Amino acid sequence: MKIKNKKYKAIDYIRIPIKVNPIMGILMIFLRIAVASIPSLQVLATSRFIDTAIDIFESGGMYRIYTSLIFIMILVAFSWISSMLLSFIKLRIELSMNKTFRTAVVEKRSRLAYKHIENNETWDLISRIGKNPSEQIMKGFRNLLNIVEYGVKIMGLMLLIVSQVWWVAIAIIGIAIPLLTLASKSGKLDYEAFSTAQKYKRKADYLKEVLSSRESVEERSLFGYTQEIANRWLNRFELARKIEYKAMKHNFLRMKTASILTAFLSMAIALVLLSPVNNGMITVGMYISLVTAAFNLVQQMSWQLSVVMQEYVKNKLYLKDLTRFSELEEIQGVDGLPDTSIQKIPFESIEFKNVYFSYPETEKKILNGLSMRLERNKQYAFVGKNGAGKTTITKLLTGLYDNYEGEILINDRNIRDFTQEELKAYFSVVYQDFAKYHLSLKENVLLGDCGGTKNQQIERDRVKRILTDLEIMDVVERLPKGIETSLGKLSEDGVDLSGGQWQRVAIARNLISKAPIHILDEPTAALDPVSESKLYKLFGKVSRGKTTILITHRLGAARIADEILVVNDGVIAECGCHEELITEDGIYAEMFKAQRSWYHEK
C-alpha cells in the first residue's frame, strides 16, 4: 500500500479499511447495519407480544404467545452475539491496518525530502501523523459507522411511526432538523478552544520538565527556584484549564439542551399517539413499544450524539493533516540501499563552483558563492566559527538539500545527476549528533556496509578487525556477549556505553564502509581537547589512503590534515597547510593565536 497524494475525504475512513481487508471491512459494515435495525424489529416483536398477551387475558389460548416470545429471544440473542462478532472483526481489521497502513506511513515518512524534517512546522505535522496512524483511521471508521448506526436506528423508528400514523412524521422532522444542526455545530467550536488551551499546556509542560529533569538538577538545587517555577506552572496550568472549562461548559450546555429537546420530542410523540390509542387506531402493544424505543433512543443520544459529532469534526481535521502529509515531497531512492556499482568508477574529485545556499524559508545565505576543489586520497580539515557553514557543506554533498545555486560536481559530473543510491555509495559520514542504534554492537558496525557480504564469519572478522584498529577491543571483550551484545536500553540484556565508546562505534561504522569519501563532522564535541586530538590521530592513521574530510573548530585536531580550509561567512576564506595559514596571518592565525595565548605569556 502507498500513501497516495490526494485530497482525503471522510469516505476514505471507509475506503482504507476496506482496502487493507476487504472481506472483514464489508462484513463489518453489514453487521453494523443489521445491529442498527434491531431496535425497530424489537418494537415489532414487543408490540406483537404485548398485544397477544392482552388478547390471551380476554380470550385465552396460551400457545399463541410462543412465536412472539421466541422472536423476542432471537433478537436478544442476536444483539448479544453480534457484539462479540463485531469485536472479532474489528480486531482483524486492526491487525491488517498495522501491517499495511502503518508501514505505508512509515515508508512515506522515510522518503520525505529532508527539508520537511528540519522544518518545525512540517515536522509537527509529520509527527502528528506518525503517532498512531492506524488507530486514527480506525477511529474515523468507527465514527462513520456510529453515524450510520444512529441514522438507521432513527430512520427505522420513523418508518414505524409513519406506518402507524403518517402525520406524526412531519412534526418529528420539524423538530429533529434544528436539533441535528445544533449537535453538529458544537464540535467545531470546541476544537478551537482546546487547541488554544494546548498552547498554554505546552508551556506548562516545559516548566514541568525544568522542575523534574535530570539536566537541570544542579541549577535547580543550588538556585532553589522550585517554589517559584512550580507556582508558575500552576498558573499556566490553571490558565489552560479555565479555557477548557469554558469550552466544556458550552459544550455541556449544548449537549444537554439537545438531549432535553430530544426528550421533548419523544414526549411529543408519546402525546400525539395517545389519541390514536384511544380511537383504537394503534394497539397498546405498539404504543408501549414505540414509546419505550423512543425514550431509549433519547437516553443513548443524550451523550453519544454530540460525542459522535464532535469526533466527526476532529476526524475531519485529521484528514486535513493526512492530505497535507500526502502532499509532502518525496525523494526517490532515499530509503534504498547504496548503489555500490558506482564504487567501481574511481573517485577523482569534488568541486564546488560558486555555490550559494540558504535553508528553505530563511533569508540568510549560509553559503555565499563558495568555490573549492577536493581531490582523491587527501585529508582535508574544515575549520571556522560556529555557524560559518561547515556542516552545511556536507549536507549538500550528501544530497540532503538540493536547492542551491551554482554547481557541485563529483568527478566533473553534476551531483544532481547522481541518484540518491549512488551518493550513498560515495559518502560515509559520522555526524556531530551521530546515531546510537539500539542493536547489537556487530549490527551497529555493519550498518556502515549495508548491502555488503552476508557471510556471517567474514562479517564478524571484519567487525573485529576494525574494532581492534580503533583500540577498543579491550572494552568489547568485557561485554557479556562480545560483539553480539545488544547496546542501549531497548532489550533487557542491553548494555549502555559511555559517550566516548559510542563515538568509536560510530567511527567503526564509518570505517567499515567501502565508500571512497569519509566525513567526520565534529563527532567529538563532548570530548576534552586532548582526547579529541587522540581520536583524530587514530582516525587519520586508520583511514590513511582514503579521502577524508574532518570538520572541527579545534585547531589541534585540524593540523593532522593535508590541507586546512577555513570557512568564514559562507566562503572558503583561507586554505593551505598549517604553516602557510600562519604566515598568511588571517582568520586561522587569529584563532590559533587566541589558543596559543593560554600557553605562552606574551
Add this chain to the structure above:
Amino acid sequence: MKNKDKHKKISPWSMMKKIFPQILSVSPGLFIFNSFVFVLDGASFAATILSMQILFDRVTDLAQNKGTIKEAVLALMLLFGIKVFQQIVSGVSNFIGETYDSRSKGKLSHIINLKMSKLDPVSFENAETLDDINKSYNGVKFAINFINTIVDTMTLYLPHFLFMGIYLFNLKPILAVSLVFVFLPVLITQIVRVKIFSRLEDFSAPLRRKGKYYEECMTGRKYVKETRILGANPYFMNLLRQTIEQMNNLKWKADIKANLVELGTKLISLFGYLCILWMLFDALMKQEITLGAFAAVFASISSMFDMMEEIVCERLGYYAKNFGKIQNYLRFLELPERDENKKYEEDISYGDITLENVSFSYPNGENNALDGINLTIKDGETIAIVGENGSGKSTLIRLLTGLYLPDSGNVLHNNVDTRAMTTEKLFKDISGIFQNYQKYQLSLKDNITISETGNKFKGKERIKHVTSQAGINLKDNIFNKGFKTMLSREFDGVDLSGGQWQRVAIARGLFRVHKFIILDEPTAAIDPVEETKVYKRFSDIVKNKTAVIVTHRLGSVKFANRIVVMKNGKIAGIGNHNELLASCSIYKDMWESQSQYYTQQASTK
C-alpha cells in the same frame, strides 16, 4: 531506595486515606455537593422505570376504555418531568466531575513538583529515580480515577442498584435475585479478560517499544540523516515488519482466547436472561404483575445490564489493571527527602571549605568517583581544578558545594558538616555556572533572575549590572524585545548561539548573591575565539572571591592561586603552575601534550 521498599504493596485502604484528602481539599464544598447530585442521578433511573410503569398501565386502561385520556397525559407528564430532571442532574454531575478532575490533576501534579526539590540531587543520577518521576506524573491520572471510582460506586451505582433492587423485589422477589445470578458470568469473564490482557501487555510492551524504536530509526530527527546515508532503511523496515507480525500474532491469540471465554459465559448469561424474560412473562400471565410493569422492566433490563457492566468491567476493571500505576504516584511521594532530620538552622558566614578524606561513588557506579580527597580552600582563594574527561573534576565541585554528600569523610563549610545543614541554608551564599548550564525557554530576564527567585532584588540595577559584566549586548538585534525577549524558537522567540547562551549562564550565576562561586567549563562546542573570551570573563569574575574553576585547558587558568590536578578520582598534585611543572609529572605531561600544538616547531603528525 532499596528494592524491598520499592515493591512494598500499599493497601487500597491506605491509598484511599492518602489520596482522598488531597482531592477533597481542592474544593470540599463542591465535592460534597456533587456527591449529592450523583445520588439523585442514581435515584432518577429507578424513578424513570416506575413512571414508565404508571404510564403504560394508564395507556392499557385507556385502550380498554377503563381510564381517561387525562390520566394518561398526566402520567406522561410525570415521565417527561423525570426524564428532564435526569438529564439535568446527569449533565451537572458529569460536568462538575470532569472539571473537578482537571483541577485535581493540577493539585496532585503540583504536589509532585514540590516534592521534586526535596529529593537528594544525587538520586537524579539513578536511572530508577528518573523512572519513578516519570511514573509518578503518569500515576496522577490514575490516582484521581481511583478516587472517582470509589466515590461513584458509593454515590451513583450503589443507590441505583439499591433502588432498582427494591423495585424489582417488590414486583417479584425472584427477579431481583436472579438478575444478580445472571450477572455473575459477566463478572467471571471480566476477571479472565483482565488476566489475559495483562499477560498480553507484558509480552507485547517490549515489542511495541521495539516497533516504535525501529520507526524512529527510519523517521526520527535524531536518526534520519544517518540512516539514509547508510542505506539502512530496508534493514529497519524488515525489523519493523517482523515486530508487527509478532505483535499481531500475540494480539490475535490473546483475543481469540478472551473471546472464546466470553462466548461461553455470555451464552450462560443469555440463557439466564431468557429465563428472566420467561419469569416476567409467566408472572404477567398469572397476573402477578401488570402489563405496564412488564413493559417497563423489559424496557430497562438491558440498560441495567449495561450499567452493571460499566461499573464492573470498565470502572473496576480499569482500577484492577492500573493498580500499580496508582501506587507509583504514592510511592514517589514517600521517597526519602534530603532535608529530613536536619538540625542545623543557623546561618553560616562563609569561611574556609575543608574536605577531609572524602570518597564518593555514584549510584550503580562500580568505582569511587572520588577517592580520599583532602583539600582546604581558604576564604577568598581561587582554585582551579584540571584533569581529563572522567577524572572526577565535576564530581569534586558537586561535593564542594554540598550538592552531593560524601559516602565517607567530611565536607565542612566554615567547620559545619554539609550533611548537617538544610539545603536552603547550605546554598544560601553559593552560586555557580555549570558545565551543562540550562537554556531555559523563558525570557532573557527570567533566564537571569531564575538564580535568585526570592524577593531580594526587585530593582533593575543588578540585572543590568550582571548582563554587562557577562558581556551580553542588549543592543544586539537578536534581543528585539530587550529583557523580555523570549529565548525559545518553540514559544515564538529567538534562538541564541552557543556563545550567547554561555553569556546568559554567566549572568545567571552572577545575579545570585554569593560569597562562593563555582565555574565549570562548558564542553559544548564553542569556537576558539569565543572560548578565549569565556576565560577572560571567568578570570574577572573570580577576583577577590572564594572561587573554584574547572577546566581541561591547562593554559587558561594561570590566574588561579592554586591548581588542583585530578586523575582517576584522586588529587595528583596541588600548587601553582610553576610548582606543578616541577613537581607533578601528570601535570607536566598534560601541559606538554596541550601546548605542543602551539609551539613553532611542532611536528604535524
